[in-house]
Amino acid sequence: MPQEFKRQYKEILEQYTLRQTEHNLYEGQNFSRQLIQKNISPEEVISIHKASLEEIIPNLSADVSHSFDLLIEVMIRYGLALKEHQTLIKKQENFKMEMELASNVQQTLLKTKIPNMFGLDIGMISVPAQEMNGDYAYFLNDETSVGVAVADVIGKGIPAALCMSMIKYGMDSLTGAKTDPIVVLDVINRIVEKSVSDSMFISMFYGTYNTTRSEFTYASAGHEPPLFYCAKSERFTELQAKGLLLGVVPNVKYEQHSVVFDKEDFVVMMTDGVTECRSKEGFIEQQTVMDIIESVRDESAQAMVEYVYKKLEELQDFEQRDDFTLVIFKKI
């Protein structure tokens, strides 16, 4: 038994038996912090308590003394559980370091550069719920066109992150930003269908904006529909486009549509981590999300996506349940 702890504890106990003050209990509490830090097990605490009490009350009845031996016996298992906890904490820390490294690797692997386009303001944010991101946003561009892919593996964590790397290499194999959205989805669908087991599905949206014609052409593989904001009418509409999730069957017919932007119009592309935010009271309404976006429509696209993330994080009580990705294209 660590003699120094015994001495300190006896002093606190002695004071407390004399006067039952809150201050003495506070000292006991602070002392227990130290005990835990020094790996003193609960059965040792009982043993220290017993020895102290025997010194403080010299004629302590044998019954009381014995009773502590039973208590020590009972506490042994609690001590074991605590030691098990310390092992697990160490494991957990190692795992965290591995995940941090993995998350860095993923960020380097999947990094994409937000292009600088004439007449178009682009904002992007992608925040994983856990260490690894199962959402993905990727940009392709040339002089007059900028393409953007937004994808979400159904599920999150490491399995989703592994799948996501596939989309990246698929996108890398494409030739340019002008490729038709339905062609892009078809190429990626074939890759996913070939490489991924039947239980893994990916939703993906692909859109390409032509700065000369201010035209946004898009297609969707079972992905969350983007919101198009018309500045003139001050109204949102969903950009619907039918198409099956990636990886289900090799041949899918995707729909392609376009919309022409006026100045200040913007499109908000996202994953279901944005629309399926939950607060304690239930799902956050689409109208709420729209109101939040509209309230910052005059900000830059990047400021907009960051503001929306912060607001939704707050509404969710800082418990992010799914990966969150938001991309805004705004004509300026």
Place this chain on the structure above:
Amino acid sequence: MPQEFKRQYKEILEQYTLRQTEHNLYEGQNFSRQLIQKNISPEEVISIHKASLEEIIPNLSADVSHSFDLLIEVMIRYGLALKEHQTLIKKQENFKMEMELASNVQQTLLKTKIPNMFGLDIGMISVPAQEMNGDYAYFLNDETSVGVAVADVIGKGIPAALCMSMIKYGMDSLTGAKTDPIVVLDVINRIVEKSVSDSMFISMFYGTYNTTRSEFTYASAGHEPPLFYCAKSERFTELQAKGLLLGVVPNVKYEQHSVVFDKEDFVVMMTDGVTECRSKEGFIEQQTVMDIIESVRDESAQAMVEYVYKKLEELQDFEQRDDFTLVIFKKI
């Protein structure tokens, strides 16, 4: 305070104060198993003990009674640590399930088919040290040629596994099995160099066997040299080829060499998980590995790799420290 536990504990304590037998302590011990399973916290145990003692010894001194209040105060933190442990155990279980899923995803993503070639017997085994594999073997083939890539990310676990997916997509972008090994390494090196952070390196061997000419052409990016076994002389030689690890610099000059096979000759390609096996007594000698391989030279290539794995697993006391990959090409 759960009344039923109180009643049971009081009975045990009463018996124990009467007679301090081992049997009573054993009952206390068994009882504590139940307490822990029912999430009774240590501070509650003290409280139960106090209440029981007060009933068993009606004239218990106030000092003793008070002393338990301090003990309860001290135990609160131990109770918290225990609850934290239960949370962590649940997390750990979820994580295990996630890793199993991730490992399945990886196996599906990286799956490769061992080709069936006329005149060449091929065997392959790849076993990860943890759930995820940071080693990779991949086959390409046409009528007369079969190419094989064997790669190892420096490091293991999830970060390594993420990197590995890159090699797969790089290989997929190649046109055929006849591509020169130095061209293959050059293509993959450029991909890796572009996508991976400076702290991640990959060693890779690429060889292609022409069944018409019985010729094996190969190049290496800092990879473990394969062992070539000449059946006639019954001797092993290392197939050396200079070349930097993948991902260090964009332009690397690789060396390309060839060797012609006679009947029964074979080449053993591997990762350092094979050569750096350790037993309790230290590293396992290369000669030992060679002896093991030679002892089964008359078996099929697949039987050979499986036998070598089993033997080395045994020598290592079943503690596999690194991912283990072995490929054999044997002329028949």
Place this chain on the structure above:
Amino acid sequence: MKLKSSVDILSEWDIVAARQLGRNEAKEVGFGTVDQARITTAISELARNIYLYAGKGNIEIKQITQGNMQGLLVIASDQGPGISDVRKVMEDGYTTSGGLGAGLPGVKRLMDDFKIETIFGEGTTISATKWLR
């Protein structure tokens, strides 16, 4: 019956005062010894956090009822620097607050309801309730 009371936290002594207040109120509501100790430990952690990270603040204790449930509400507020990463602070084993079972996750476990509001640079308010069973 005093239904609301509070203690300003300016020195370490005030931590003891807040504990004392909490224990008295807990006794009054009818909590047993173990729950009294839990509530007091929670108050202790909250007050200590204020003292260590915000410098000063306030602990308010309220007896509350909801339907036929009775409980004790503890509100810890400060105008300190705020918490920049709430998720991280609420994580187990995050060791700034002294290891095993301590810190805000500990407070959450000791009480039944727990809510944290923080504005970076403006301060933090934590509300925690324990219900009588």
Place this chain on the structure above:
Amino acid sequence: MKLKSSVDILSEWDIVAARQLGRNEAKEVGFGTVDQARITTAISELARNIYLYAGKGNIEIKQITQGNMQGLLVIASDQGPGISDVRKVMEDGYTTSGGLGAGLPGVKRLMDDFKIETIFGEGTTISATKWLR
């Protein structure tokens, strides 16, 4: 001084006998109350494992010395089915043995040295030593 002694484990009563033997020997060597309880708990777990999984077996207790160190060696042996996956049985939180801190990882933690030898289908021998400090 009796230096070696053993108990056959055939019924639950024998678990208590093994514990008693272990406690007596531990006392004799000079272990304090807490260590006595730890050694006894370890013996309890080992004997219980024999009783539950092998049906019958033996617990042997030896007082040992090494240099100027004194200790107690517990050997639990059975001719039961053996352990098919030692790695798994030694894993924490592997819940067949009744949860938190129990089972063989618990025994390993309670003692200073721990060795397990098992042949599938032939039986298991576990040796665990506690040294007097």
